[in-house]
Amino acid sequence: MIWDAHCHLSGVPGRSPEERMRQLIEFADRFGIERLCVFMGMTWSNDPSPEDMRRQNDEVLAALKAFPDRAFGFVYLNPNHLDASLGELDRCVRDGPMVGVKLWVARHCNAPELDPIVRRAVELKAPVLQHIYLKATGNLPGESTPAELAELALRHPAAVLIGAHTGSDWEIGIRAVRNCPNVSVDLCGFDPTAGVTEMAVRELGAERVIFGSDAGGRSFASQLGKVLGADIPDSAKKLILGENLKRLLMPILRQKGMG
Numbered sequence: 602m603i604w605d606a607h608c609h610l611s612g613v614p615g616r617s618p619e620e621r622m623r624q625l626i627e628f629a630d631r632f633g634i635e636r637l638c639v640f641m642g643m644t645w646s647n648d649p650s651p652e653d654m655r656r657q658n659d660e661v662l663a664a665l666k667a668f669p670d671r672a673f674g675f676v677y678l679n680p681n682h683l684d685a686s687l688g689e690l691d692r693c694v695r696d697g698p699m700v701g702v703k704l705w706v707a708r709h710c711n712a713p714e715l716d717p718i719v720r721r722a723v724e725l726k727a728p729v730l731q732h733i734y735l736k737a738t739g740n741l742p743g744e745s746t747p748a749e750l751a752e753l754a755l756r757h758p759a760a761v762l763i764g765a766h767t768g769s770d771w772e773i774g775i776r777a778v779r780n781c782p783n784v785s786v787d788l789c790g791f792d793p794t795a796g797v798t799e800m801a802v803r804e805l806g807a808e809r810v811i812f813g814s815d816a817g818g819r820s821f822a823s824q825l826g827k828v829l830g831a832d833i834p835d836s837a838k839k840l841i842l843g844e845n846l847k848r849l850l851m852p853i854l855r856q857k858g859m860g
């Protein structure tokens with residue numbers, strides 16, 4: 602069983618969300634990937650206005666409607682527009698089919714504006730996937746680091762948090778979240794490097810490591826290679842490829858009658 606925690610509608614051929622979702626699923630089928638978590642629209646913005654946030658979430662809702670048995674949606678929120686974000690969280694998760702929250706680069710994730718979002722996500726049993734990155738060339742102005750996610754996690758021990766890209770500079774990223782048991786990492790979105798999955802399993806435990814591809818920004822094959830080629834037990838690979846994500850999503854799926 603393979604579930605992908607991190608996919609997008611951007612970078613995928615197709616004129617509509619439905620066409621792009623169909624294309625993603627066609628590629629995923631070649632690898633036996635059963636379920637794809639998808640978030641953000643066909644085009645992105647770093648700091649989306651309330652209208653643009655809604656447009657992007659509407660595109661994901663259209664993709665979910667066309668493929669309800671293959672795609673899971675995470676609502677894309679912007680803490681710079683807190684009221685609009687809480688409205689979108691209610692619209693897409695509480696009252697809609699989405700099952701998680703995606704936060705990207707609009708605001709550092711240790712900011713107090715994230716607290717109401719994370720509290721509401723906890724109430725809804727929705728995991729929060731936060732982009733974390735350490736760029737050699739310098740981060741974007743609002744781009745979060747792994748250490749900032751650790752700060753957020755310590756304020757919200759009941760939250761289910763996923764650090765996207767393992768911070769990209771993964772030797773630092775893994776260490777930064779090591780002492781936060783409610784933080785898992787997804788392995789997506791950087792070149793496959795020998796040792797990343799092994800270190801994540803050694804330092805966090807296999808239960809806190811999650812497969813994601815970042816398709817269409819990255820290929821399924823290159824990102825699956827990080828797990829399939831890792832020198833870890835088969836039981837750890839099973840957890841990483843699907844069982845961990847399923848465990849994190851099961852409370853909200855059950856609540857929605859989807860599990």
Ligand SMILES: [Zn+2]
Pocket residue numbers: 607609790815818
């Ligand atoms: Zn991504």
